[in-house]
Amino acid sequence: MSEKAKSIASKKGSGQDERLQKVSKLKLLLNRPELGALGGAILVFIFFGIVAGDTGMFSAYGMLNFLDVSANLGIIAIAAAMLMIGGEFDLSIGSMIGFAGICIAIPAIYWGWPLWVSIIFAFAMAVLVGYFNGILVVRTGLPSFIVTLAMLFILRGATLAITRLITGRTQVPGLRVLIENDPIAWMLQLIHLNGCSLG
Numbered sequence: 148m149s150e151k152a153k154s155i156a157s158k159k160g161s162g163q164d165e166r167l168q169k170v171s172k173l174k175l176l177l178n179r180p181e182l183g184a185l186g187g188a189i190l191v192f193i194f195f196g197i198v199a200g201d202t203g204m205f206s207a208y209g210m211l212n213f214l215d216v217s218a219n220l221g222i223i224a225i226a227a228a229m230l231m232i233g234g235e236f237d238l239s240i241g242s243m244i245g246f247a248g249i250c251i252a253i254p255a256i257y258w259g260w261p262l263w264v265s266i267i268f269a270f271a272m273a274v275l276v277g278y279f280n281g282i283l284v285v286r287t288g289l290p291s292f293i294v295t296l297a298m299l300f301i302l303r304g305a306t307l308a309i310t311r312l313i314t315g316r317t318q319v320p321g322l323r324v325l326i327e328n329d330p331i332a333w334m335l336q337l338i339h340l341n342g343c344s345l346g
């Protein structure tokens with residue numbers, strides 16, 4: 148008799164199956180992945196509360212600083228997490244952020260588009276790039292890792308080429324004037340200059 152058969156026979160004989168055993172509520176909670184993330188966040192807050200508690204980190208302005216960055220990264224992380232849940236991966240997210248930035252800046256500054264039209268244009272370009280990545284993965288059967296790695300380099304090169312072609316360098320000047328004169332820039336509060344948000 149094999150080991151597996153012996154194990155099954157002993158469980159049948161004793162009437163105990165681990166799937167039917169009573170499990171404590173604490174053990175059920177500890178098996179939840181959300182609790183691990185919450186526990187990690189609490190430990191990080193306790194650590195920084197002890198180490199940097201008197202630096203103003205937990206004042207209203209200090210919390211605004213790190214929650215602002217967390218919100219931006221969290222929005223990106225939601226899309227990446229959804230892909231990972233589906234068993235796929237997108238390496239082009241970082242390059243897409245830079246590409247979307249020039250899709251906002253160049254039309255608004257050099258072509259005179261209103262800021263809200265430039266933002267819609269950047270969203271449309273991001274959707275097109277994502278759609279193209281998805282079509283390539285589904286139609287060709289290539290791994291998403293490879294397709295999005297290629298898109299990472301394509302977007303990075305396109306960002307550099309477009310800014311060099313239009314502005315003569317890799318930066319887009321004139322954002323401060325654009326923001327100061329735009330009627331909706333104060334509502335969006337997306338653009339930060341010199342480390343402080345405008346609004």
